[in-house]
Amino acid sequence: MLHIVNKSPYEKNALESCLRFGRDGSAVLLIEDGVYAVTRGNIAEPKIKAALGQMKIYALRPDLEARGMQDAVFEGVQLVDYGGFVDLVTGHTAVQSWL
Amino acid sequence: MQEETSGTIKKFMFVNRRAPYGTVYALEALEVALISAAFDQDISMVFLDDGVYELVKGQQTKAIDVKNFSPAYRALEGYDIEKLYVDADSLAARGLTEDNLLVPAQVLSAAQMAELMDQQDVVIGF
Numbered sequence: 490m491l492h493i494v495n496k497s498p499y500e501k502n503a504l505e506s507c508l509r510f511g512r513d514g515s516a517v518l519l520i521e522d523g524v525y526a527v528t529r530g531n532i533a534e535p536k537i538k539a540a541l542g543q544m545k546i547y548a549l550r551p552d553l554e555a556r557g558m559q560d561a562v563f564e565g566v567q568l569v570d571y572g573g574f575v576d577l578v579t580g581h582t583a584v585q586s587w588l
Numbered sequence: 589m590q591e592e593t594s595g596t597i598k599k600f601m602f603v604n605r606r607a608p609y610g611t612v613y614a615l616e617a618l619e620v621a622l623i624s625a626a627f628d629q630d631i632s633m634v635f636l637d638d639g640v641y642e643l644v645k646g647q648q649t650k651a652i653d654v655k656n657f658s659p660a661y662r663a664l665e666g667y668d669i670e671k672l673y674v675d676a677d678s679l680a681a682r683g684l685t686e687d688n689l690l691v692p693a694q695v696l697s698a699a700q701m702a703e704l705m706d707q708q709d710v711v712i713g714f
Contacts, residue, residue: 496610497607497638499638499682500606500638521609521610522607522609528682530682530684531681534683552609555647555648557646557658
């Protein structure tokens with residue numbers, strides 16, 4: 490399963506729920522305001538880091554760049570472009586968007 | 589003929605609480621602030637919660653094909669909007685410091701911010 494989260498971790502609990510229900514081996518892609526969750530010192534950093542052992546965490550680079558946060562991403566997170574986004578979608582049997 | 593309200597200057601505060609680009613709030617607040625300034629009002633722009641992300645340096649929106657409106661915060665001065673305030677706790681909670689901001693702004697404690705809010709005639713949240 491590919492999970493997609495597009496909300497700021499300060500605004501919604503979408504990421505929290507996603508991590509709670511995401512199973513080992515699944516992938517999480519952060520896009521739009523969701524990308525703040527992979528920046529150093531943000532509220533979701535401990536939860537994402539804890540999840541890194543069981544899940545792959547991706548973030549959309551264009552959305553990080555738009556927000557000036559591309560240099561603040563902590564280790565273990567893989568950045569993808571739009572092509573990588575498509576590859577993630579086609580590479581998983583299902584996609585769940587946590588709106 | 590003069591309008592009734594001519595000469596009345598009110599203290600307006602625009603409270604920015606949303607990150608840029610994900611929603612339209614940040615851009616709308618900027619536009620409303622500029623319009624208010626055109627009416628010679630006393631404008632304060634406040635950034636708290638995710639609103640502090642609006643002022644982060646180095647925004648490059650080319651790849652998401654959206655207009656980068658962050659340079660507009662630096663232009664506010666030219667429209668006599670010189671009162672920019674940032675909530676210290678919101679910055680700290682996001683791993684940010686004053687050095688990450690693209691425009692000079694006064695960093696305030698919650699108590700100082702509350703006092704400032706209390707002095708306003710009109711407070712509009714975004």
